[in-house]
Amino acid sequence: MAAMSPAQFLRKTPAASLPPPSSRAGVFGWVRVNLLSSPLNIALTLIAILFIAWIVPPVVRFLLIDATWSGADREACIPSPARPNPGACWAFVRVWSSYFVYGFYPAGQRWRVDLFFAALALGIGWLLWLRAPRRDIGAVYFFIVLPVLSLILLGGLPLLGLAYVPTNLWGGILVTIVVATIGMVCSLPLGILLALGRRSRIPVVRWLSIMFIEFVRGVPLITVLFMASVMLPLFVPEPLAPDKLVRALIGVAMFASAYMAEVVRGGLVAIPRGQYEAAQALGLSFWRMTALIILPQALRVTLPNIVNVFIALFKDTTLVFIVGIFDFLRTVEVARGDQKWASPVTSLTGYAFAAMFYFVCCYAMSRYAQRVEARLARRSAYKGR
Amino acid sequence: MADIARADMARPRPRFSRGFANLALQAALLFVVVGLAVAAAHNAAQNLARANIAHGFGFWNNTAGFDISQTLIDYSSSTSTFGRAFWVGLLNTLLVAGIGCVLATVLGFIIGIARLSRNWLVSRLAGGYVELIRNIPLLLQILFWYNAVLKSLPELRGSVALPFGGFLNNRGLFLPRPVFAPDFGAVVIAFAIGLIAAIGLYLWARRRQERTGEQVHILWMMLTAIFGLPLLVFIVAGRPLSFGIPDMGRFNIRGGLEILPEFAALLLALTIYTAAFIAEVVRAGVLSVSTGQTEAAQALGLRSGTILRLVVVPQAMRVIIPPLTSQYLNLTKNSSLAVVIGYPDLVQVFAGTVLNITGQAVEVIAITMAVYLAISLVTSLAMNLYGRSVAIVER
Numbered sequence: 001m002a003a004m005s006p007a008q009f010l011r012k013t014p015a016a017s018l019p020p021p022s023s024r025a026g027v028f029g030w031v032r033v034n035l036l037s038s039p040l041n042i043a044l045t046l047i048a049i050l051f052i053a054w055i056v057p058p059v060v061r062f063l064l065i066d067a068t069w070s071g072a073d074r075e076a077c078i079p080s081p082a083r084p085n086p087g088a089c090w091a092f093v094r095v096w097s098s099y100f101v102y103g104f105y106p107a108g109q110r111w112r113v114d115l116f117f118a119a120l121a122l123g124i125g126w127l128l129w130l131r132a133p134r135r136d137i138g139a140v141y142f143f144i145v146l147p148v149l150s151l152i153l154l155g156g157l158p159l160l161g162l163a164y165v166p167t168n169l170w171g172g173i174l175v176t177i178v179v180a181t182i183g184m185v186c187s188l189p190l191g192i193l194l195a196l197g198r199r200s201r202i203p204v205v206r207w208l209s210i211m212f213i214e215f216v217r218g219v220p221l222i223t224v225l226f227m228a229s230v231m232l233p234l235f236v237p238e239p240l241a242p243d244k245l246v247r248a249l250i251g252v253a254m255f256a257s258a259y260m261a262e263v264v265r266g267g268l269v270a271i272p273r274g275q276y277e278a279a280q281a282l283g284l285s286f287w288r289m290t291a292l293i294i295l296p297q298a299l300r301v302t303l304p305n306i307v308n309v310f311i312a313l314f315k316d317t318t319l320v321f322i323v324g325i326f327d328f329l330r331t332v333e334v335a336r337g338d339q340k341w342a343s344p345v346t347s348l349t350g351y352a353f354a355a356m357f358y359f360v361c362c363y364a365m366s367r368y369a370q371r372v373e374a375r376l377a378r379r380s381a382y383k384g385r
Numbered sequence: 386m387a388d389i390a391r392a393d394m395a396r397p398r399p400r401f402s403r404g405f406a407n408l409a410l411q412a413a414l415l416f417v418v419v420g421l422a423v424a425a426a427h428n429a430a431q432n433l434a435r436a437n438i439a440h441g442f443g444f445w446n447n448t449a450g451f452d453i454s455q456t457l458i459d460y461s462s463s464t465s466t467f468g469r470a471f472w473v474g475l476l477n478t479l480l481v482a483g484i485g486c487v488l489a490t491v492l493g494f495i496i497g498i499a500r501l502s503r504n505w506l507v508s509r510l511a512g513g514y515v516e517l518i519r520n521i522p523l524l525l526q527i528l529f530w531y532n533a534v535l536k537s538l539p540e541l542r543g544s545v546a547l548p549f550g551g552f553l554n555n556r557g558l559f560l561p562r563p564v565f566a567p568d569f570g571a572v573v574i575a576f577a578i579g580l581i582a583a584i585g586l587y588l589w590a591r592r593r594q595e596r597t598g599e600q601v602h603i604l605w606m607m608l609t610a611i612f613g614l615p616l617l618v619f620i621v622a623g624r625p626l627s628f629g630i631p632d633m634g635r636f637n638i639r640g641g642l643e644i645l646p647e648f649a650a651l652l653l654a655l656t657i658y659t660a661a662f663i664a665e666v667v668r669a670g671v672l673s674v675s676t677g678q679t680e681a682a683q684a685l686g687l688r689s690g691t692i693l694r695l696v697v698v699p700q701a702m703r704v705i706i707p708p709l710t711s712q713y714l715n716l717t718k719n720s721s722l723a724v725v726i727g728y729p730d731l732v733q734v735f736a737g738t739v740l741n742i743t744g745q746a747v748e749v750i751a752i753t754m755a756v757y758l759a760i761s762l763v764t765s766l767a768m769n770l771y772g773r774s775v776a777i778v779e780r
Contacts, residue, residue: 034503034504034505034506035504035505035506037503041503041504044502044504044506044507045504045506045507047507048504048506048507048510049506051510052506052510202407202410202411203411204410204411204414204415205410205411205414208414208418214762215754215758217761218757218758218761218762219718219754219757219758219761220718220719220721220732220757221718222721222722222724222732222736223721223732223736223750223753223754223757226732226736226740226750226753227750227754230740230746230750231429231746231747231750233432234428234429234432234433234746234747235425235428235429236425236428237428238432238435311520315520315521315522315523316522318522318524318525319524319722321524321725322722322724322725329522329524329525329528333528336532344537347532347533347536347537348533351525351528351529351532351533354525355521355525355529358520358521358522358525359517359520359521362519362520362521363516363520366516366519366520
């Protein structure tokens, strides 16, 4: 062992870290790595920029800059020497907006629709907010109280002083929301029953479930709606023939529950066998095991997929248009044909407005599904540790 | 252990035999379902008799008496039957669905791969496309393309002239129509021979590579066989192909190939809508191949093109194909939305016009549903076979 030479140096504190190479840091570094890393990348970036320059400015100009915000009739929106290329005719949407929301619902009774929207928003918020208090009451409210309340509120109950409003006066966003909500409220329980039926060990139950699910999933929604609107009145005695909106609702609910059944089945499959066996070992009956052990886990796992079914259902509500119901899209179609507002931009404006409405609703739902999914992934990662 | 085994055997007996309860439940369920069906049939028969509507499939051979705007097979309103109208509608459905599937696949793969690009701008652009298109109802998109875009094209007088003698106006797209001379059959036969030869060549080269390890470059030979041979025959046979140029009259355009705006709008909307879903399928498929696979292939010294072709794509396809097929089925089913813009597909012609004329709702809807059901069942059967053939065989 040689004696320590005084020249030996031992660093006691860590050296200050160097800044990252300038080619990788800051805005320029980011641009370099993400946009300009290779000749191909540069070419792609250029093409993308050209594409954006081609699409975005005309759209923004049409929707905002050149748009007409107020006016009494088509004069405001037709091309004139002063404005050779008028943009979206929002004045038209403003004039027709109450029709878009309520259809022909009597003007004096529209507070009932507003109240329905508020009650619905409360129910949806209660169910979607995962940390809300007493979500079990929320579920009862949404699946039992709300449908009855809505029926009384919208349809009317002369006993309570609410005038009767026939469904052919309902229209616009009201009908879209009603069809979507009824579809959701019916499809979840029916879908669960069908999914359980499909996994049942009782042959008749299993085969009936499989037949229903595969049949409905194999045909287009339009044919189901046609069947509901044309054939259903034939199948029941004449005095019982349901109202047009109810027939469409039955079709939509049938269609959605078949898709829901497959999604729920996916959740059921994901539950490990041990859960079933442990529940059986505790002596739980089939229904208690299903209701207390299996379904709560299966539904939680598959919640993002359930929301995806709801998104598809919300978009599919537009199809009731074809069997003659005045949903939101149909009211836009009607308004678009108004001679008082006939102009080259009326159709485009109507469709842009409708597209924004559907986009906002569906995008919000899909963001929610993604958040839930991320939350589930976090939780399972935590459990796995 | 022994205790557990004994406890398992000493299960309490159910109060009454489980088999009997089961059977009773099944019988009751069957009874209810059959009863409902019989009651429905009885009501339907009564209601139809009261409305004086015929029943049975006798209408199939009656003269249709209505016109159809696009017919792939001979059809005339005065002599053709409802059955013929059914086939016209079905072929129109298959036409738009077939072309739509091809175009949606191409667009969907481009968008899906763009979404995985390392270029930030490109991947964001593709992501924006997917989010925008997926969240807007297809029906709205069809109406948009038809009413807001194609119907606002210029009138006949102001038709846009296209190169090679085509026209574009709000009545459709008019293109030169290929006219095949009788000799053209020889070209088709030559193409078939070339194709078979190319496949034979490929199989031979592969077997040789498996046996000896030597690679043969056959790409050019294959291309020559597939395209060169028919081209040679085409020239020798005296170019048996001409084009019928559309002729602009005062009130309409005669001759040429007419593409209806209804068809174009439906095709555009279906392609754009389905491509957004296919893009997601493709993205999920490519992401499902773990990076370890690529890294292992790199470690073996394979080039990036070869890695893609031999390692990534085959594994990704296994994940992509089943959902891709269900997108094809969705596209086919969604083509029934043609009814809103009046494209004469199966639903518009048969479940629309024929139903209105004959009033025989039960038969007409049943036939329409059976067609779609048959298409989906056959496809899912094929998918199951495919799934079995590509399933990873575990040792």
